[in-house]
Amino acid sequence: MSLRHAILTLLATEPGSGYDIVQHFKQSLGYFWNAKHQQVYQELRRLSEDGWLACQLDAQSDKPDRKVYSLTRAGLAELQRWQAEPAAPNKINDALLVKLYGGALAEPDNLVGELERHRLTHADTLTRLQAIEQQYRALSAAEQAQQRLPYLTLRRGILGEQAWLAWADEVLAELKGA
Amino acid sequence: MSLRHAILTLLATEPGSGYDIVQHFKQSLGYFWNAKHQQVYQELRRLSEDGWLACQLDAQSDKPDRKVYSLTRAGLAELQRWQAEPAAPNKINDALLVKLYGGALAEPDNLVGELERHRLTHADTLTRLQAIEQQYRALSAAEQAQQRLPYLTLRRGILGEQAWLAWADEVLAELKGA
DNA sequence: TACCTCAATGCAATTAATTGCATAGTTAGG
DNA sequence: CCTAACTATGCAATTAATTGCATTGAGGTA
Numbered sequence: 389m390s391l392r393h394a395i396l397t398l399l400a401t402e403p404g405s406g407y408d409i410v411q412h413f414k415q416s417l418g419y420f421w422n423a424k425h426q427q428v429y430q431e432l433r434r435l436s437e438d439g440w441l442a443c444q445l446d447a448q449s450d451k452p453d454r455k456v457y458s459l460t461r462a463g464l465a466e467l468q469r470w471q472a473e474p475a476a477p478n479k480i481n482d483a484l485l486v487k488l489y490g491g492a493l494a495e496p497d498n499l500v501g502e503l504e505r506h507r508l509t510h511a512d513t514l515t516r517l518q519a520i521e522q523q524y525r526a527l528s529a530a531e532q533a534q535q536r537l538p539y540l541t542l543r544r545g546i547l548g549e550q551a552w553l554a555w556a557d558e559v560l561a562e563l564k565g566a
Numbered sequence: 567m568s569l570r571h572a573i574l575t576l577l578a579t580e581p582g583s584g585y586d587i588v589q590h591f592k593q594s595l596g597y598f599w600n601a602k603h604q605q606v607y608q609e610l611r612r613l614s615e616d617g618w619l620a621c622q623l624d625a626q627s628d629k630p631d632r633k634v635y636s637l638t639r640a641g642l643a644e645l646q647r648w649q650a651e652p653a654a655p656n657k658i659n660d661a662l663l664v665k666l667y668g669g670a671l672a673e674p675d676n677l678v679g680e681l682e683r684h685r686l687t688h689a690d691t692l693t694r695l696q697a698i699e700q701q702y703r704a705l706s707a708a709e710q711a712q713q714r715l716p717y718l719t720l721r722r723g724i725l726g727e728q729a730w731l732a733w734a735d736e737v738l739a740e741l742k743g744a
Numbered sequence: 745t746a747c748c749t750c751a752a753t754g755c756a757a758t759t760a761a762t763t764g765c766a767t768a769g770t771t772a773g774g
Numbered sequence: 775c776c777t778a779a780c781t782a783t784g785c786a787a788t789t790a791a792t793t794g795c796a797t798t799g800a801g802g803t804a
Contacts (some may be wrong), residue, residue: 537668585753608754
């Protein structure tokens with residue numbers, strides 16, 4: 389499991405709440421990490437119990453109170469230990485491809501509709517990621533240097549989505565042509 | 567969960583054993599679906615209990631006996647029901663990108679090594695998928711028509727791996743250049 | 745001879761992740 | 775005015791997935 393380490397990574401650059409982390413996942417980082425709020429909050433509790441995070445209550449008058457977490461020294465050490473060990477190859481379970489694979493048994497129109505539907509959300513994601521890229525390009529050289537690694541992960545998102553769209557167009561042309 | 571439906575999809579074209587299914591995942595289909603043997607065997611049992619699969623014992627003298635599963639009428643109906651319902655967008659949790667994102671805290675050499683290591687296995691996968699593509703292209707038009715949908719999923723694997731490699735080269739050039 | 749891989753299946757324990765439900769005040773829209 | 779979405783957190787139950795261990799008999803390698 390590396391949700392723990394995804395959380396540590398996010399909190400290493402800047403302390404934040406569970407809600408903040410979930411927002412990160414929903415927005416920019418969704419391309420490479422996802423988790424529901426229930427899982428995040430539970431993991432934050434465990435990370436605190438393990439002594440890797442410190443928690444400070446931030447009382448707000450108008451909105452619900454926030455619990456702001458930050459890395460402890462032990463948390464930072466654990467993060468670096470994890471970074472040094474090799475990562476397992478990524479596991480992919482893609483239900484859409486299963487459907488396409490066995491699509492001979494289904495309504496052809498349904499496959500096309502499904503692909504077009506997914507195509508829309510991928511195109512949307514791409515647009516969103518490219519907007520973030522524009523923001524990055526507008527930064528000063530110094531700021532860019534600081535954000536270099538997150539930017540490189542963003543590139544993965546962009547190249548990945550572009551490849552997905554190219555593939556989808558290939559498939560849709562095939563399905564509609566024949 | 568769609569492991570159930572991935573299994574149904576595989577067994578719909580051709581009956582097979584748990585071992586067969588796992589081999590499929592390890593070989594060609596690994597690009598879009600993965601599961602360990604323990605999970606597959608357990609799921610096969612459940613699918614039988616639900617009446618979606620029928621099981622026939624195939625006794626072998628030299629090798630261990632095989633349990634060959636095939637879809638029942640109810641199993642086929644369930645598969646088609648599932649195919650008709652919309653698929654949720656695919657969930658991606660990529661630990662390597664988490665590492666890169668927070669890589670400022672790590673040894674830079676480690677990141678490069680890690681990326682190169684992963685690059686090798688991705689290049690390997692691409693070669694393997696392209697070999698399968700060549701086999702497909704060597705088929706007769708009629709056979710190609712029959713394998714059209716699985717082939718389109720293979721294309722996803724190929725385009726996906728190519729995009730991954732292009733990205734990795736971009737990143738490695740960046741990391742080594744600066 | 746001793747060990748390793750392949751074929752083939754499975755149990756048991758644990759951990760990871762999802763689903764459903766719950767609370768409570770604020771702000772925006774119809 | 776009512777409803778919905780946003781901010782913010784959490785518990786409890788269930789399901790999905792991993793990890794570790796185990797069996798049997800063949801064939802290959804050091």
